[in-house]
Amino acid sequence: PASTTAPRPGELAVGGVPLAEIADRFGTPVYVLDEAEVRHRCRTYRDAFPNAEVLYAAKAFLCRAMVRWMDEEGLGLDVCSAGELELAVTAGFPPERMVLHGNAKSPRDLETALRLGVGRIVIDSPSEIARLAAAVGPSGSQKVMVRVVPGISAGGHEKIRTGTDDQKFGLSIADGYAQHAIARVLGQPQLRLTGLHCHLGSQITSVKPYLAAVRRMVGLMARLHEQHGLVLPELDLGGGHAIAYRPGDDALDLTSLARKVRTELADACASAGLPVPRLVIEPGRAIAGPAGVALYRVLAVKHSGGKVFVAVDGGMSDNPRPALYGVRYAPRLTGRNSTAAPARVTVVGRHCEAGDIVASDTELPADVRPGDLLAVPAAGAYHLSMASGYNLVGRPPVVAVRDGLARLLVRRESIEDIRSRDVGL
Ligand code: LLP
Numbered sequence: 028p029a030s031t032t033a034p035r036p037g038e039l040a041v042g043g044v045p046l047a048e049i050a051d052r053f054g055t056p057v058y059v060l061d062e063a064e065v066r067h068r069c070r071t072y073r074d075a076f077p078n079a080e081v082l083y084a085a086k087a088f089l090c091r092a093m094v095r096w097m098d099e100e101g102l103g104l105d106v107c108s109a110g111e112l113e114l115a116v117t118a119g120f121p122p123e124r125m126v127l128h129g130n131a132k133s134p135r136d137l138e139t140a141l142r143l144g145v146g147r148i149v150i151d152s153p154s155e156i157a158r159l160a161a162a163v164g165p166s167g168s169q170k171v172m173v174r175v176v177p178g179i180s181a182g183g184h185e186k187i188r189t190g191t192d193d194q195k196f197g198l199s200i201a202d203g204y205a206q207h208a209i210a211r212v213l214g215q216p217q218l219r220l221t222g223l224h225c226h227l228g229s230q231i232t233s234v235k236p237y238l239a240a241v242r243r244m245v246g247l248m249a250r251l252h253e254q255h256g257l258v259l260p261e262l263d264l265g266g267g268h269a270i271a272y273r274p275g276d277d278a279l280d281l282t283s284l285a286r287k288v289r290t291e292l293a294d295a296c297a298s299a300g301l302p303v304p305r306l307v308i309e310p311g312r313a314i315a316g317p318a319g320v321a322l323y324r325v326l327a328v329k330h331s332g333g334k335v336f337v338a339v340d341g342g343m344s345d346n347p348r349p350a351l352y353g354v355r356y357a358p359r360l361t362g363r364n365s366t367a368a369p370a371r372v373t374v375v376g377r378h379c380e381a382g383d384i385v386a387s388d389t390e391l392p393a394d395v396r397p398g399d400l401l402a403v404p405a406a407g408a409y410h411l412s413m414a415s416g417y418n419l420v421g422r423p424p425v426v427a428v429r430d431g432l433a434r435l436l437v438r439r440e441s442i443e444d445i446r447s448r449d450v451g452l
Contacts, residue, residue: 037364039320039402042428046322047362049433050400053426055324056341058411060088060436062096062429064318065407069100075285076308082126084266084311085111087408088319091118092427092436103146105266105309109139116143126172126263126309130196137162141169149174149224149263151197153208160215167217172224172263174198175205177243181236182228182267184352190227190236197225200247213255220257222304223247226265229312232277234284240264241291249299263307264288270316272405273357279313312408319407321346321423323358323385325399326377335372337395342376343383344417346403346410356386362400365392374401378418411437419445 038045042061049059072081082103083093094115097104103124106112116122123146129136130151140148141162147170150156163169174197182188189196198205212220223244227236244262251257268279288306296303323339330336348354358374370393376383385403414422421440426433 035364037361039359039361041320042433043431044428044433046320046402047400049426049428050322050324050362052433053424053435054439055322055400056339056345056423057322057439058345058406058423058425059320059322059433060093060315060407060425060427061318061320062092062427065093065096065314066100068314068318069097069102071281072308072310072314073101075281076306079306079308080261082307082309083314084309085115086412087311088315088410088412089114090425090437093315094118094120102314105311106145109133109136112136112139112143112145122146126307128174141167146170147172147221150208150212153198153204153211156208156211156215156218160217163217165217168219169217170219170221171212172222172261173205173209173212173220174224174226175200175244175247177225177227177240179227179236179239179243181231181233183230183232183269184354186352187229188227189229190225190240200243205247206250209251210255213257220259222259222261222263222307224263224265224307226309227267229267230269231267232269232279234279234287237264237284237288238291241288242295245292245295245299245301248301248304252299252301258302260304261307262292262304263309266309266311266313268310268313270313270405270408273355281313314408316405316408319405319410321403321406321410322361323401323403325395325397325401328396335370337372337374337391337401338377339374339385339401340377341420341423342378342385343380343415344376344378344420345414345423346385346406347413347415348409349384349387350382355389356403356405357389358386358391358401358403360392360395360399361402365394367392367394369393370395377420416445421445 082105083097084105107128122143125145127140127145127148149172151174176197176199178201179190192199198208271278323341327338369390372391374386424439425437427436
């Protein structure tokens, strides 16, 4: 039913539904996804990049409703496993609008991709070339791209930088491995090379590294043209566009990115004497992240060691990002109005380790107490998709909100779900 309760003072609403109502109806912790915001972000990309192919990077967060929204908004999908591929296809997504990534694709990944007819497969290593060619068979044909490392450092944290030569993805231009692999692909008649791919990293706040990537990639395309007479119709610049996690954080300006990349690409291609390839981009975080809110219930508040700890009913099993990358969030009290002065607190999770932090050194009203609800904004990407089974607490549900209506997309993982996989004894 549509929400009838108008938000009370101090109460946050998403998609016209008060968060407190969602907590009452679905329990906590719970992830709330604003459908209109997801769709709006897809449209922003389509408008900013009208001639590009926009692929949603499914690793940020995937469920069947999300797949349908991407389809309806005209986006493609970047998938990186048989699991993501199969889920998308069962939700009715056309496989030809999907691109398969992965630095270590399993036999099952490749078999599923070929069986379902995935649009393009991005080759990440030399050994994959022969393996893929054999799987396609002499009479088959599969479109591929080659993932190239442009040698550019960008991204919010060392662990999510993928444009430098010393990390595991792709083939480096600097030492010639990319050129070798491309020549080998060209020697396989059943593999059709449609373009080059690079992904610099994630949570990138500046346009500059993308412009550098355009120059390096077009430079390589020019050399391939000289050596092999090759003209590639597409150039995939990956994703990585930063969002704000806290008020005041920098986000990447998409309009500026689109305008500058378009100009840089046109200029670089003109001076290389190449036609301008169709641009492909793969945003994940910037589509799902800002549309999600994590909602927790406070279970305990205590003073210890000179700090105030506010402990909630979720934590690193539903959001490992503070522990992995030291990311800082800004939870907000919701469900009641507090006039108390702000206090510095550390919001922690319920898990059995000291690194289980939801928000380090943040501000909440000083009267925050057990039973309160805390909403963590920008929780739509790389939270639940990286959720774990730690401490067997069960992964939280996902609720979609739109026009004052809330509906369950993914149900809470129950102890019965967990027990049913345990087939030993
Ligand atoms: N394309 C490729 C080939 C990727 O590997 C990724 C992300 C994307 C696109 C999308 O990047 P985005 O637009 O979402 O930044 N778990 C980390 C992020 C890892 C990103 C992995 N690859 C985090 O929580 O920050």
